[in-house]
Amino acid sequence: MPTSDHEVVAAAVDRLLSEHPPDRTDAKVFWGAQFDAGLAWVDFPVGDGGLGVAPRHREYVTRRLSEAGAPMWNRTANILGIGMGAGVLAAHGTAEQRSRWLRPMFTMEEIWCQLFSEPGAGSDVAGLATRAVRDGDEWVINGQKVWTTLAHLSRWGLLVTRTDPDQPKHLGLTYFVVDMTVPGVEVRSLHQITGEAEFNEVFFDDARIPDDHRVDDVGAGWRVAMTTLMNERVAIGGNTVARGSGTIGVAVDTWTASGSDDPATRRELVRLWAEVEAMRLTALRATENMKAGTPGPEGSTGKLAWADLNKEVTSFTVAMLGLDGATIPEGYVLEPTTYDTREGERAMSPQRQFLRARANSIEGGTSEIMRNIIGERVLGLPGEPRVDKDLPWKEVPRG
Secondary structure, three states, X not given: XXXXXXXXXXXXXXXXXXXXXHHHOOHHHHXXXXXXXXXXXXXXXXXXXXXXXXXXHHHHHHHHHHHOOOOOOHHHXXXXXXXXXXXXXXXXXXXXXXXXXXXXXXXXXXXXXXXXXXXOEOOOHHHOOOEEEEEOOEEEEEEEEEOOOOHHHOXXXXXEEEOXXXXXXOOOEEEEEEEXXXXXXXXXXXXXXXXXXXXXXXXXXXXXXXXXXXXXXXXXXXXXXXXHHHHHHHHHHOOOOOOOOOHHHHHHHHHHHHOOOOXXXXXXXXXXXXXXXXXXXXXXXXXXXXXXXXXXXXXXXXXXXXXXXXXXXXXXXXXXXHHHHHOXXXXXXXXXXXXXXXXXXXXXXXXXXXXXXXXXXXXXXXXXHHHHHHHHHHOOOOOOOOOXXXXXXXXXXXX
């Protein structure tokens, strides 16, 4: 019988791969078995896709499954759910909410989105104006969100709303999971530089949410939102991916295919590879230190560093292509209203990766905001003056 946590995890991986060989098992069937085995998020409780062990065992699971050729693209294609929503439910959700939502989230049966940013509340999320008014056992939602990734494909959304405008802006917020298919929810696509419509604006017109879809207490929305944002920054900048995967893998493939023997190019590639690997290992260390579901502000460091480094990597790869880097290969053009990372980052053309990387310093909190967070919450530097922090939200001037 396994005794140590590592032996328990290793035995669970062995059993999963033996009973569901990746090369002969449908992806969604495999993910369901992975969840049931406690290998979706090993640090989550048993029954919630975990084994109740330390987060450091996630890397072992990732490495073993990657080496076995297991499908892992659910973590990128449903990143708002698996990378963010799962941590929110683990930290703040009820047992019923975790039972209802975690498994179909992991198996990609239900896609998730995040409904935070608004036209007048981007970097200052706490200034949001979307209202939720209680009506018996339901809440009536009115307002607008913007830059909502995957809203057009999503069944569920992570929604933060204002429920008490008489409170200061950080205190009058409440957090919900919203069904994106109910009447009163309208999604409109926003086209981006890649030609896709990955982002959207979402309008709420008397949309109704049952109270049992509320996450945590009324008025606790900012606390839950912070858990969401910390998980988001880890998902963007600190996800424990396989060594040599992602955009640096595309860079290596492109260099190999070019047949280049230029020592300067090789030296630059090695430098970038080493930096990506150092960042991956740093992310692993942060994962080991975090509590289940609630990463600390250190995730902002990884997110900030990745925004710059990924731009460097993708720029290097496109430069290696010479004039071909100025065109998108025909087979890589995606439909303008779909977003499919089924095969992961390496399925994207270097040109598309280059264009998509421009968003890394904006999405999930701008690099400027990340620097503020690192300065104040990691380094302990004085905070910026916030003259509206204690004012009732309804008295705060808005443009």
